[in-house]
Amino acid sequence: MNKLFECKNLSKDFGGLTAVNKFSFDIEEGEIVSLIGPNGAGKTTFFNLVTGLYPPSSGMIMFKGEDLIGLSPYEITQLGIARTFQAVRLFPDMTILENAMVGQHCRSKSGVLGAILRPRSYQKEEERIRNNAKEQLAFFGSRLMGFRLDQPAASLSYANRRRLEIARAMSTEAKLLLLDEPAAGMNPKETIEIAHLIGKLRDERGFTILVIEHDMRVVKDVSDRVVAMDYGGKIAEGTYEQVATDEHVIEAYLGRTGIEEQDNAN
Amino acid sequence: MTDSNAAQMIIERKHATRTMLIGIYSGLVALFICLIGMVETFGERDIIGGIISMGHTMLIIIAIGSGAIAVKTLREDMSTPGATINKTSFVVEIFVGVTAGLIVGATLSLFVFATELVDMRSVLINVSPGLLEMLTLQKPASQVMVTMTVLGSLLGGIGAAIFNIAPRIRLPLVLGLTSIVSLGMLRDMLKIVLTREGWPSVLLNFLVKNQGLSIAGGTTIFATTVALVIIWPHLPVIYDKTVRIIIAYVPKVLQFSVGIIFAITLTMRVFWFIAISDKDLPILPACQTADNSPDVGLDKCISIVSNDISTTTDLLGTNLATLVSTIITVSEMLIGTFILLCVIFAIWNIRQRVNTTNIKSTLEDPNNALLIIAKRNISAFFGVSLLVSLPILLGVFPSEVLLNVGLYMLMGFGLNIVVGMAGLLDLGYVAFFAVGAYSTALLTSPRASIELGMSFWAALPIVVLITGATGLLVGAPVLRMRGDYLAIVTLGFGEIARFLFLSDWFKPWLGGAQGIILIPPVSIGNIQLIGPHKLYYLIITGCLIALFISARLRESRVGRAWMAMSEDEQVAETMGINTVYYKLLAFGLGAMIASLSGAVFAAKLGTIFPHSFNVLVSITALSLLIVGGIGSLPGIIVGALVLVGLPELLREFTEYRLLIYGAVLIFMMLSRPEGLIPRVRQTRKLDDQELNQDAWLHDETEANNGPSVTVT
Ligand SMILES: Nc1ncnc2c1ncn2[C@@H]1O[C@H](COP(=O)(O)OP(=O)(O)OP(=O)(O)O)[C@@H](O)[C@H]1O
Ligand SMILES: [Mg+2]
Numbered sequence: 001m002n003k004l005f006e007c008k009n010l011s012k013d014f015g016g017l018t019a020v021n022k023f024s025f026d027i028e029e030g031e032i033v034s035l036i037g038p039n040g041a042g043k044t045t046f047f048n049l050v051t052g053l054y055p056p057s058s059g060m061i062m063f064k065g066e067d068l069i070g071l072s073p074y075e076i077t078q079l080g081i082a083r084t085f086q087a088v089r090l091f092p093d094m095t096i097l098e099n100a101m102v103g104q105h106c107r108s109k110s111g112v113l114g115a116i117l118r119p120r121s122y123q124k125e126e127e128r129i130r131n132n133a134k135e136q137l138a139f140f141g142s143r144l145m146g147f148r149l150d151q152p153a154a155s156l157s158y159a160n161r162r163r164l165e166i167a168r169a170m171s172t173e174a175k176l177l178l179l180d181e182p183a184a185g186m187n188p189k190e191t192i193e194i195a196h197l198i199g200k201l202r203d204e205r206g207f208t209i210l211v212i213e214h215d216m217r218v219v220k221d222v223s224d225r226v227v228a229m230d231y232g233g234k235i236a237e238g239t240y241e242q243v244a245t246d247e248h249v250i251e252a253y254l255g256r257t258g259i260e261e262q263d264n265a266n
Numbered sequence: 267m268t269d270s271n272a273a274q275m276i277i278e279r280k281h282a283t284r285t286m287l288i289g290i291y292s293g294l295v296a297l298f299i300c301l302i303g304m305v306e307t308f309g310e311r312d313i314i315g316g317i318i319s320m321g322h323t324m325l326i327i328i329a330i331g332s333g334a335i336a337v338k339t340l341r342e343d344m345s346t347p348g349a350t351i352n353k354t355s356f357v358v359e360i361f362v363g364v365t366a367g368l369i370v371g372a373t374l375s376l377f378v379f380a381t382e383l384v385d386m387r388s389v390l391i392n393v394s395p396g397l398l399e400m401l402t403l404q405k406p407a408s409q410v411m412v413t414m415t416v417l418g419s420l421l422g423g424i425g426a427a428i429f430n431i432a433p434r435i436r437l438p439l440v441l442g443l444t445s446i447v448s449l450g451m452l453r454d455m456l457k458i459v460l461t462r463e464g465w466p467s468v469l470l471n472f473l474v475k476n477q478g479l480s481i482a483g484g485t486t487i488f489a490t491t492v493a494l495v496i497i498w499p500h501l502p503v504i505y506d507k508t509v510r511i512i513i514a515y516v517p518k519v520l521q522f523s524v525g526i527i528f529a530i531t532l533t534m535r536v537f538w539f540i541a542i543s544d545k546d547l548p549i550l551p552a553c554q555t556a557d558n559s560p561d562v563g564l565d566k567c568i569s570i571v572s573n574d575i576s577t578t579t580d581l582l583g584t585n586l587a588t589l590v591s592t593i594i595t596v597s598e599m600l601i602g603t604f605i606l607l608c609v610i611f612a613i614w615n616i617r618q619r620v621n622t623t624n625i626k627s628t629l630e631d632p633n634n635a636l637l638i639i640a641k642r643n644i645s646a647f648f649g650v651s652l653l654v655s656l657p658i659l660l661g662v663f664p665s666e667v668l669l670n671v672g673l674y675m676l677m678g679f680g681l682n683i684v685v686g687m688a689g690l691l692d693l694g695y696v697a698f699f700a701v702g703a704y705s706t707a708l709l710t711s712p713r714a715s716i717e718l719g720m721s722f723w724a725a726l727p728i729v730v731l732i733t734g735a736t737g738l739l740v741g742a743p744v745l746r747m748r749g750d751y752l753a754i755v756t757l758g759f760g761e762i763a764r765f766l767f768l769s770d771w772f773k774p775w776l777g778g779a780q781g782i783i784l785i786p787p788v789s790i791g792n793i794q795l796i797g798p799h800k801l802y803y804l805i806i807t808g809c810l811i812a813l814f815i816s817a818r819l820r821e822s823r824v825g826r827a828w829m830a831m832s833e834d835e836q837v838a839e840t841m842g843i844n845t846v847y848y849k850l851l852a853f854g855l856g857a858m859i860a861s862l863s864g865a866v867f868a869a870k871l872g873t874i875f876p877h878s879f880n881v882l883v884s885i886t887a888l889s890l891l892i893v894g895g896i897g898s899l900p901g902i903i904v905g906a907l908v909l910v911g912l913p914e915l916l917r918e919f920t921e922y923r924l925l926i927y928g929a930v931l932i933f934m935m936l937s938r939p940e941g942l943i944p945r946v947r948q949t950r951k952l953d954d955q956e957l958n959q960d961a962w963l964h965d966e967t968e969a970n971n972g973p974s975v976t977v978t
Binding site for chain 2: 093
C-alpha cells in the first residue's frame with residue numbers, strides 16, 4: 001500500500017456529541033481531494049484531529065507510513081502536513097514577510113547562540129529562510145510583495161489574508177496541504193482565481209491537497225475526488241459527478257436545509 | 267424656536283454638564299491630594315525660592331488641566347460624526363475653561379471654609395494648620411474664598427487659552443514651564459551635583475536660592491529650554507553637515523587619531539575615577555546595614571574604605587597620577603576644540619550654500635554608505651562617552667540613583683523576553699532576581715553556610731546557570747496556562763520564593779530573616795568596585811549586553827517563534843513551533859538576565875534579606891515595561907528612568923510612590939496604551955491600515971502592475 005495519507009475508523013466525541021464518527025479514507029500522493037458536507041458535519045474537526053490539535057477518541061491516522069496519533073501539532077507539521085484555518089488565523093502584528101518566514105521554522109535550526117553571535121551559518125540560514133518566504137509570497141503575484149512585505153498582516157484585505165495564510169502553509173515545505181474553505185468570503189472573480197491556484201499548487205509545486213469547500217464550482221473545478229461527510233461519517237465518495245448526484249448527499253444538504261427552514265418558520 | 271435650535275440647546279446642555287463634571291472631578295482630585303497630605307509634603311519644596319512651592323504648583327496644574335481637558339473634550343465631542351454643532355469659538359472655549367477652573371477653585375475654597383466651621387483634624391489627620399496656611403496664605407478663610415474661586419477660574423481660562431495658541435508657540439512655552447518645574451523639583455540633586463568639584467560655583471549660586479530656584483535661574487532655564495526647543499529641529503541637519511564635512515575634509519589619519527585619543531582619554535578618565543581618585547568617599551553600602559548585623563561595625567567599614575584607597579593610590583605613584591590627569595585634561599581640550607570647530611564650520615556651511623559647489627560629492631550624496639557608517643559610529647561614540655562619564659560628572663548620590671535604575675533596567679530587559687517577546691505574563695519575576703542575589707551571596711560570602719568565598723566573577727557563571735535552571739523549574743508547571751491564570755500562578759511563585767528564603771527550613775543555609783551578610787564587593791584586579799559610582803560601570807555593562815542580546819534575539823528565528831507564539835499559540839504550534847520548548851527558553855533566558863541584576867544587587871548591598879524581594883519588585887519591573895511600551899527596547903530604558911529614577915530623585919515621592927504608580931499606569935492605559943515609546947511596527951499598523959486596503963483595491967483594477975502606492 002502506497003498511500004500518502006490514511007485514516008481508519010477515526011472518531012471524536014465532544015461530551016455527548018460525536019463530531020467525527022468512524023471516518024475512514026485515504027489520499028494518494030499528488031491528488032486533490034475535496035471534503036464537502038453541510039454545516040457542522042465535522043470537517044473542521046477532522047482537520048483538527050489530523051493536525052494534532054485534538055486527540056482522537058479512537059481510530060488511527062497514518063502519514064507517510066508513520067502513526068500520527070500522540071504526536072504534537074509541531075511534530076506533525078515537521079513530518080509534512082500544513083493547514084490553513086476556516087477563520088483566517090495569521091499573526092496579525094507580524095509583518096507579511098515574517099508570517100511567511102515563521103512557516104520555515106520547522107525547516108531551520110539556529111538557536112539562541114546563533115541569533116546572538118550571528119556566525120556565517122546563521123546568516124546563510126536566515127537568508128535562505130527569507131528567500132524561501134519571498135518565493136512562496138511571489139506565488140500570488142505582486143499582491144503580497146514589494147512594500148507590503150514589511151507591513152503587518154493585520155493591514156491586509158480579507159482576500160490577501162487568505163492568500164498569506166496559504167503562503168505560510170506552503171513555507172513549511174509540507175507534502176500535504178489542508179485548506180479549510182480557502183474561497184470563503186471571496187468575490188466570484190477571486191474564487192475562480194483561488195480554484196486556479198489550487199490546481200497550480202499541485203501541478204507546479206507538487207503539493208497533495210485536501211480542501212474543504214462549500215462553493216461547488218470550486219469543488220467541481222479542482223477535485224480529482226470528492227468525499228462527502230454528514231454527522232461525522234462518510235456518506236459518499238467518488239468523482240464530483242458521482243457525489244453530486246448521490247442521493248445521500250442530496251438528502252443531507254436538502255434535509256438540513258429543510259430543518260433550517262422549519263426553524264426559521266418557527 | 268426651530269427644531270435645530272432645540273437640538274442645539276440639548277447638545278449645549280450636554281456640554282455644560284460634561285464641563286461641570288470635569289470641574290468637579292478635578293476639584294475632587296485637588297481635594298484628595300490635599301487630604302492625603304501630598305500637597306503639604308510637597309509644599310515644603312520650593313520651585314522658585316520663596317515664591318511658589320511644589321504643592322502650589324500641583325494645585326495650579328490641576329486647575330489649568332481642568333480647563334484644558336474641558337476644552338479638549340468639547341472639541342472631541344464636536345468632531346464626532348453626527349454632532350449638530352461642530353465648531354467652537356474662542357469665547358465659548360474660554361468660557362468652558364473658566365467654568366471648569368471655577369469649580370476647582372470653589373471646591374477648594376468650600377473646603378477651607380468648612381475647616382473654619384468644623385475641626386476635621388480628628389478624622390482627617392492631614393488637614394493640618396500647615397496645609398490650611400498653604401491654601402489660604404495665612405489669611406482668614408472668609409477673605410480668601412473669593413480670591414481662590416477667581417484664581418481657579420483664571421487658571422482654567424489659561425488652560426483653555428493654551429489650547430488656542432499656535433503649536434509653534436505652545437510647545438516651547440509648555441516645555442519651558444515644565445523644565446522650570448522639573449528642575450525646581452530636582453533642586454536637591456542640582457545642589458549635590460553643582461557643589462562637586464569641577465562645576466563652577468557661580469552656576470550654583472545663580473540657579474539655586476535657599477529653598478528653590480532663584481528668579482534669575484528660573485528665567486534662564488525657561489529661556490534655555492525655549493531656545494533648545496527652537497533649535498531642536500535643526501540639530502539633525504547640523505549633525506549631518508558636521509559629519510559630511512569631517513568625511514570630506516579631515517584626512518583619514520587625523521580622524522583616526524582623534525578617535526584613538528578620544529578613546530584613550532575616556533578610558534583613562536574612567537580608570538582614574540574608579541581606581542585612583544579618592545575625592546568621592548562613598549557612603550559604603552555595607553555600613554548602612556551596620557545596625558542590622560553586629561558583626562559589621564562602622565569602624566570596619568571605614569577600614570575597608572581606607573584600605574581600598576591606599577591600595578589603589580599605591581598602584582600609581584603621585585607623580586604619575588599628576589601626569590595622567592594633565593594628559594587627560596589637555597587631550598580633552600584638544601578634542602573639544604576640534605569638535606567645536608567642525609560644528610561651527612558646519613553651521614557656517616549651511617548658511618553659505620554657495621560654497622557647496624566645490625565640496626566633494628560626500629557632502630551631497632544622501633545615501634553615502636560611508637556617511638551612514640560614520641554617523642552610526644559617531645553616535646555610538648558619543649552615546650558611550652556620555653554613559654561612561656555620567657558618574658564622573660554627577661558624583662555618588664546621583665550614581666546611586668542611576669545604579670538602581672540600571673538594576674531595574676536590566677530586570678526589564680529580562681522580563682521583556684518573557685512578557686514582551688514570548689507573551690507570557692509573569693508576575694513573579696522577583697523570584698529570579700532573588701535567586702540570583704542569594705546564590706551570589708551563598709557562593710561569595712565567606713560567612714555563608716557553605717563557606718566557599720568565591721570571587722564575584724568566578725561565581726557569576728554558576729549563578730546564571732542556577733537561576734536559569736530555576737526559570738525552567740518555574741516554567742515547567744505553568745506551561746499549559748495562559749494569560750490571567752499564568753499571571754496569578756507566577757505571582758504565587760514569587761511569594762513562595764520569598765517565603766522559602768525566610769523559612770526556618772532553609773535557615774541553616776540562607777539565614778532566614780537575617781539573610782546573608784558580608785558579601786564581598788566586586789573587584790577587577792586590584793580595584794574594588796565599592797560605592798554606586800563604581801558599580802555603575804558594572805550594571806551599565808550588564809544593561810548594554812542585555813540590550814544587545816534582546817535586539818539580536820528579536821530579529822531572529824527565535825524571536826519570530828516567540829512572537830508567533832505570543833500572538834496565537836495554537837497556530838504557532840500548528841506552523842511547526844515547539845511552544846513548550848520556546849516557553850521554557852523564554853523563562854530560562856529571562857531568569858538568567860534577572861540573575862545578573864540580582865548578583866550586582868547582592869554585591870552592592872553586601873547583605874541581603876528576604877524582605878528586599880517582595881512583590882513590589884515584580885510590579886515595578888512590569889510597570890516599567892508597560893509605561894515604556896511592551897516589547898519596545900528604548901521603552902524599557904525610558905520606563906526605568908521614569909518609574910525608578912524619578913521617585914528616587916524626589917524623596918517626597920516615596921510615601922506616595924504607589925499612588926503615583928497607579929495614577930501613571932491608569933493614565934497610560936487611557937491615553938497611550940501602546941506606551942511612551944511604542945514598537946515602531948504597531949504605530950505603522952494603525953496609520954497605514956486604511957491606506958493599504960485602498961491601495962489593494964486600486965491594484966485590482968490596474969491588473970498586477972506592481973504597487974502603485976509607495977509607503978515609506
Ligand atoms: N471544541 C469543540 N467542543 C465541542 N464541540 C465542538 C468542538 N468543535 C466542534 N464541535 C462540534 O462538532 C460539530 C462539528 O463541527 P465542525 O466545526 O467540525 O463542522 P464543519 O463541518 O467544519 O462545519 P462548517 O461547515 O460550519 O465549518 C459541530 O456540531 C460543533 O458544534
Ligand atoms: Mg468548518
